[in-house]
Amino acid sequence: MAMAAFRREGRRFAPLITPRPIAAVRSSPIPEEQAPLGVRSISTQIVRNRMKSVKNIQKITKAMKMVAASKLRAIQTRAENSRGLWQPFTVLLGDSPSVDVKKNVIVTISSDKGLCGGINSTSVKISKALHKFTSGPEKGTKYVVLGEKAKAQLMRDSKKDIELCITELQKNPLNYTQVSVLADEILKNVEYDALRIVFNKFRSIISFVPTTSTVLSPEVVEREAEAGGKLGDLDSYEIEGGETKGEILQNLAEFQFSCVLFNAVLENACSEQGARMSAMDSSSRNAGDMLDRLTLTYNRTRQAAITTELTEIISGASALEG
């Protein structure tokens, strides 16, 4: 009789217990903890509730994976097409990541939303390394941050160096007009000798290469051109119209920045979707594994309860007969 009361108690309290995070991930210890009390059949409510919630989480992660996959497909072709925009510039002006100038501006590109693996922390890490690398006496390095996630990470220890913060970029599908207006804002609000754009270049669904692109200001380009090297070839081009070389270079530098930024934003968005896809894939697989383990525990406990009950009935009956 007492045991039956116990059992009822257990059932009644079970829903009260479940919302608490029980032993985080391991699920099996719950029935074993109650066993020494001598309770005949153990409440399976807790396990059943957990199974339900794990199943729901798995549904959500699966759905998120599908969404990411379809978004990725749309954005991937655009990212690949946009590579044609900056390549001519690199051919003409070259990419000089090692240039040593006074005013560096690091443009860190990240996503607004989370649950996409490590791409945001990678770009933040690279930006911080660049910051350390470029800063020194009489030099200033500032951040321009795109996206909520990098903002949250950089706010912690580089608050003073943040100059501009841009978010909500991906509300509409990304397009060139939007990014060029944004590039315009950045150029107007920030003084720079070199802009260093940090982003994740999309290589495949599972691999992203953290990349920096450097855009120099026209004065620096001119200075470098005089020093020779790849930029020295610039003089061999004939300039149409009445513009001076300085004007042309200024126009080119501005246009180069908006093109490079456009490509960087697209590549990063593409990497974000790819990373989200693989993150969601592995989390739904983990949920499946967990569900398997829980089902096993649940069934074993139920079986044990049935067996004990049967044994008791049989032994009771044989005692009556005897």
Next chain:
Amino acid sequence: MASAVGSGAAVPFWRAAGMTYISYSNICANMVRNCLKEPFKSEALTREKVHFSISKWDNGVPQKPTIRSDTPEED
């Protein structure tokens, strides 16, 4: 690209007005888009929507963000 810069004044008029090459070329691009015929015109115009929020930081403190948007009714 060089042809877009156009007339050979000493300082281009748009630069004198305080525009960058980017905003100048954007205005030009919008003109071209408006010259398209109808089904393509509205398509091209809806594709190029601007929306982002920008906030300046002053000594570690974010200022009030401003929102640049073509579609204000959504906010």
